[in-house]
Amino acid sequence: MSYQVPALTATNYPVWAIKVKSIMDAYGLWGTVEPRALGEEPDAKKSKQALAFLFQAIPEDMVLQMASYTDPKQEGETVDEFATKLSGLASKARGLGYKLEEVDMVKRLLDSMPKSFL
Incomplete structure (x- = not known):
């Protein structure tokens, strides 16, 4: 099967x-x-x-x-690192003229967080 x-x-x-x-x-x-x-x-x-x-x-x-992962268990990112990465993406988006509200940032953070963080 x-x-x-x-x-x-x-x-x-x-x-x-x-x-x-x-x-x-x-x-x-x-x-x-x-x-x-x-x-x-x-x-x-x-x-x-x-x-x-x-x-x-x-x-x-x-x-x-x-692509750089070689082990399916790799998940060494902390919540702070994840939030920092999301903040960096929001800054890049603002640089391109897209305004991301704080409410949207929090929603995106919670929606995209791996289950192990929750």
């Missing part, structure tokens, strides 16, 4: 995450993503398969942001 990889959109993260976890678990890949014991190394082949799976499930505009 094969499973169709659901595509991540701006509004479907909670459902997408459940589906992706379920499918990756069915393929025996979820163990490369979930927390590991200190010093425990994942199976290299499964790790590459999980990463390839995740690249199929994300929008093309996110692929370049994640």
Whole structure:
């Protein structure tokens, strides 16, 4: 049996995450993503398969942001770093003539934050 990889959109993260976890678990890949014991190394082949799976499930505009990842568990960014990055993007948008209100910034921050931050 094969499973169709659901595509991540701006509004479907909670459902997408459940589906992706379920499918990756069915393929025996979820163990490369979930927390590991200190010093425990994942199976290299499964790790590459999980990463390839995740690249199929994300929008093309996110692929370049994640291109440097070599491990599907990589998520070393803190909330402060994430907020700083979003603020930098807002500054660039203002430089192009697009005004982003603070309310919009907070909404975008909360909407785009990885589940582990919440």
